[in-house]
């Protein structure tokens with residue numbers, strides 16, 4: 336092999352590696368930017384179990400599914416940490432505070448595509464720990 340061909344080969348390899356690296360990092364940067372979860376969601380399993388019982392007792396599950404299925408309210412599957420489009424055009428991340436507020440003051444933020452149907456008596460009916468437990472249960476359904 337002449338030294339010219341060796342040089343050309345080396346150049347091709349270097350350019351190829353560089354391009355590969357560029358595409359690879361470009362790809363992973365893209366993933367980060369489009370990801371919907373901010374921080375990893377950590378769930379207290381005991382609180383989530385209490386929340387599941389409450390969701391049944393309080394008839395939340397009459398309107399919300401936990402498996403992605405349709406209901407008169409949005410499904411809880413994949414809800415925590417996702418971007419919620421609201422009536423009026425605003426978009427918010429469904430963090431703990433948003434979920435808590437959605438339960439105690441449902442009419443304050445209405446999810447796009449849904450009616451303001453959710454009862455507003457849960458703030459009186461449930462104490463703060465119970466609402467937190469429901470939030471933990473919804474978070475356990477994030478994935």
Ligand code: HEC
Nearest residue numbers: 393395398407408409419437441444445446449452453469
């Ligand atoms: C009569 C039906 C109904 C019941 C019962 C109900 N909800 Fe809802 N819920 C809705 C509807 C409709 C929406 C969407 C409109 C809105 O944002 O208020 C909603 C929205 C929500 C949201 C925000 C969802 C999102 O996609 O951002 C959460 C969280 C929630 N409900 C939790 C609960 C919990 C917890 C209970 C029980 C304690 C409950 N709901 C009971 C109908 C209901």
